[in-house]
Amino acid sequence: MVRVHSSLIGMDTHTTSSRTPVTLLGLGDMGTALARAWLLAGHPLTVWNRSPQKAGPLAGEGARVVATPAEAVASATGPVVLCLLDDASVEEVLRATDVNGKDVVNLTTSTPAEARRRARWAEERGARFLDGGIMAVPSMIGRPETGGYILYSGDRALFESHREALEAPAGVKFVGEDPGHAALHDIALLSAMTGMFAGITHAFALVRPEKGLDPAGFATLLTEWLGAMSGMTHEMAAQLASGAYTQGVTSSLAMMAAGNEALLATAENQSVDPRLLTPFMELMRRRVAQGHGNEGLAGTVDLLRSE
Known part of the structure; x- marks a missing residue:
């Protein structure tokens, strides 16, 4: 691995020192990837981790390592970034710190409700707050060609003031001033990915014995095929926005529901358990039974809503 201090040889000192300092709490796989991206971009970096040994390599690459979260936060002159296990970890790590006047950027995976509570927590203590959702795996950080990005929501002025630093690890997308919106987008996108993985798993189960x-x-x-079909998301979005669920339908719900019988019969013939597909098929069947067979899939969204 190329060490950062070597790669910075010959870099203009003024350019490096003029970069926004970043303080990072949490050096798991993702935190370490973020740290290296900031170092490579020339941002002075202060790091803390519960297990000090994880910070050792970064110290050799130019990071300043501190012993406690309180020390890290107290010395911060730029964004204080958290990349921890969960919201409970954030609560524990920040409990003994003074965040008054600080810019807190939480990249810890959380729910929208947790992000909003954390934003209120920060505001009550005199801090500005941004919540983030990382749409990338560690190997994508610092490599813009991979298409990874980080969602942000909350204080727009804070986002804009630190945009250069925030863009160093990955592309950025600001999704709203509601601090819960980054987490909501994050979870919604991951939910779609999970459903896609379920379909992929079923597909491989069908063909595996051949x-x-x-x-x-x-x-x-x-x-x-999945790439070609991804365009239907725009069709569904347009129908949900307009409320006209029959507008621009390319494949009717009735036709898809009828085609499900072949999917189920093939699964049985291939000795494949269809449980990854049947809940969605049941939603489709219910919507058709309600007299909406000429719609697309947009109406099934309403069946999932409990309100």
């Missing part, structure tokens, strides 16, 4: 069928070749077809 002799002469190459999983790698099938994966290429699967990737192409």
